[in-house]
Amino acid sequence: MKVLVPVKRVIDYNVKVRVKADGSGVDLANVKMSMNPFDEIAVEEAIRLKEAGKADEVVAVSIGVKQAQETLRTALAMGADRAILVVAADDVHTDIEPLAVAKILAKVVEEEQPGIVLCGKQAIDNDMNATGQMLSALLGWSQGTFASELDIEGETAKVTREVDGGLQTISVKMPAIITVDLRLNEPRYASLPNIMKAKKKPLDEKTAADYGVDVTPRLEIVDTKEPPARAAGIIVGSVDELVEKLKEAGAV
Amino acid sequence: MAVLLLAEVTDGALSMDATAKAVAAASKLGDVTVLAAGASAAAAGEEAAKIAGVSKVLVAEDASLGHRLAEPTAALIAGLASDYEHIVAPATTDAKNVLPRVAALLDVMVISDVSGVVDGDTFERPIYAGNAIQTVKSKDAKKVVSFRTASFDAAGEGGSASVETISAAENPGLSEWIEDKVAASDRPELTSAGIVVSGGRGVGSEENFKLIENLADKLGAAVGASRAAVDSGYAPNDWQVGQTGKVVAPDLYVAVGISGAIQHLAGMKDSKVIVAINKDEEAPIFQVADFGLVADLFDAVPALTEKLG
Numbered sequence: 001m002k003v004l005v006p007v008k009r010v011i012d013y014n015v016k017v018r019v020k021a022d023g024s025g026v027d028l029a030n031v032k033m034s035m036n037p038f039d040e041i042a043v044e045e046a047i048r049l050k051e052a053g054k055a056d057e058v059v060a061v062s063i064g065v066k067q068a069q070e071t072l073r074t075a076l077a078m079g080a081d082r083a084i085l086v087v088a089a090d091d092v093h094t095d096i097e098p099l100a101v102a103k104i105l106a107k108v109v110e111e112e113q114p115g116i117v118l119c120g121k122q123a124i125d126n127d128m129n130a131t132g133q134m135l136s137a138l139l140g141w142s143q144g145t146f147a148s149e150l151d152i153e154g155e156t157a158k159v160t161r162e163v164d165g166g167l168q169t170i171s172v173k174m175p176a177i178i179t180v181d182l183r184l185n186e187p188r189y190a191s192l193p194n195i196m197k198a199k200k201k202p203l204d205e206k207t208a209a210d211y212g213v214d215v216t217p218r219l220e221i222v223d224t225k226e227p228p229a230r231a232a233g234i235i236v237g238s239v240d241e242l243v244e245k246l247k248e249a250g251a252v
Numbered sequence: 253m254a255v256l257l258l259a260e261v262t263d264g265a266l267s268m269d270a271t272a273k274a275v276a277a278a279s280k281l282g283d284v285t286v287l288a289a290g291a292s293a294a295a296a297g298e299e300a301a302k303i304a305g306v307s308k309v310l311v312a313e314d315a316s317l318g319h320r321l322a323e324p325t326a327a328l329i330a331g332l333a334s335d336y337e338h339i340v341a342p343a344t345t346d347a348k349n350v351l352p353r354v355a356a357l358l359d360v361m362v363i364s365d366v367s368g369v370v371d372g373d374t375f376e377r378p379i380y381a382g383n384a385i386q387t388v389k390s391k392d393a394k395k396v397v398s399f400r401t402a403s404f405d406a407a408g409e410g411g412s413a414s415v416e417t418i419s420a421a422e423n424p425g426l427s428e429w430i431e432d433k434v435a436a437s438d439r440p441e442l443t444s445a446g447i448v449v450s451g452g453r454g455v456g457s458e459e460n461f462k463l464i465e466n467l468a469d470k471l472g473a474a475v476g477a478s479r480a481a482v483d484s485g486y487a488p489n490d491w492q493v494g495q496t497g498k499v500v501a502p503d504l505y506v507a508v509g510i511s512g513a514i515q516h517l518a519g520m521k522d523s524k525v526i527v528a529i530n531k532d533e534e535a536p537i538f539q540v541a542d543f544g545l546v547a548d549l550f551d552a553v554p555a556l557t558e559k560l561g
Contacts, residue, residue, distance in 0.1 A: 017383045099361045130362050133352035142426035145349045163345040166490045169430040218361040222387040233542040239555040242545050251504040251525040
């Protein structure tokens with residue numbers, strides 16, 4: 001079975017974001033970029049499936065700017081076998097919307113015929129939480145979102161999902177789209193020899209036009225601003241003072 | 253202009269808080285029709301009919317709709333979509349599972365976690381873990397939107413909408429429910445509680461979390477946790493507050509032993525009053541706290557529990 005893992009290049013999760021003065025978005029020029037943390041978990045899970053003998057090939061795919069090939073090299077260094085870069089934007093500030101990403105991925109799935117697609121549940125930049133579900137709809141496949149456990153058993157997969165009330169376990173028909181949550185696994189670090197080896201692994205480059213997908217955004221960005229700042233608080237000296245302040249504020 | 257709102261229905265019961273908050277947000281868009289779907293949903297539909305601002309309720313009952321599986325629920329909504337300009341829901345994990353699927357079936361973008369409604373096409377939503385607020389204008393003919401419940405006050409009761417029964421869509425048969433593991437609790441629900449007491453990595457163990465729970469129970473509060481505490485196994489995942497957990501905005505939020513990582517702040521910084529107790533005075537949580545106490549939580553929390561109430 002082949003596993004397809006879409007990965008996104010996003011601002012590193014440790015970087016403090018700065019809103020651009022013109023309100024068009026967040027400043028991404030000369031900022032450290034990394035693989036979306038949820039996608040790292042998806043790559044890790046795919047590699048573990050291969051190590052467990054349940055998968056025989058792991059293909060990573062990224063859609064965005066040319067620089068996303070760095071993100072794909074990271075996936076290759078972790079253990080993916082080959083990669084596909086679909087260039088769909090020139091400017092690093094252009095975020096391809098989940099609907100367009102899902103349409104391109106649907107074409108990649110048609111070509112590659114994977115038995116499962118493992119996606120991160122959301123990207124930490126636009127926080128939209130949508131691509132996996134949309135891809136699943138376009139393909140007419142089953143979906144298992146927010147997975148914290150995944151067990152593939154032949155024609156079906158057992159997926160434990162993190163939901164508001166606790167955990168839900170469902171069985172999905174294969175082929176399936178699985179979106180992964182934080183507690184599924186802990187991604188490995190790529191070792192130096194593997195980083196060197198990754199440079200020689202195949203990385204195909206395509207464009208959105210090759211797949212005939214229109215990536216024109218459906219959502220126009222009107223404005224981006226900093227969230228309202230909270231008024232400065234005070235440091236209290238003791239538990240007694242805290243209780244007093246809370247009572248004054250009518251909070252207890 | 254008509255709005256179809258997917259009610260939050262779990263095992264036949266309506267989640268009034270989440271649904272009523274979404275109704276309040278949706279009322280700004282047009283006439284609201286609520287869809288109550290489930291293996292049993294009639295009682296939930298009757299409840300939803302009482303929410304002020306609801307003009308009609310549709311009840312769809314079918315075994316395939318029983319466990320909020322995405323495929324049959326999305327098929328049902330997509331089948332109803334021609335009558336509505338907006339398809340909306342509270343931004344719960346159930347709705348986030350279903351709505352993007354609906355949007356793709358309709359060839360439109362989904363707009364998730366909306367925190368403000370500007371007009372029928374234009375919405376505000378937090379991005380980058382709430383470090384920026386973006387206003388987007390949809391060019392799609394239909395808008396599929398989930399509302400962040402913490403950002404809206406619940407619509408009141410007093411409505412008397414008509415209730416109509418409809419049939420489910422054909423079940424695509426792609427997935428089956430196996431089990432739910434839901435922790436039973438007498439405490440208030442995290443996303444709707446007036447007070448939340450949360451513990452972080454500093455609490456140190458699952459046993460020590462009793463300190464947090466005792467304080468919460470004294471205050472009649474819900475219990476929350478940081479991702480670090482959940483990842484360390486001190487607290488269950490459904491207690492997680494943050495960018496990828498639950499977003500809360502209670503009247504009082506007490507953060508104990510929580511450093512205040514960006515992704516945690518994303519889930520609680522709209523709380524009315526924030527109290528932080530941490531022994532590290534440099535902890536970022538103090539930057540958002542109204543009242544900060546630099547102290548060892550193992551002394552401060554029992555003392556606070558005793559002195560309150």
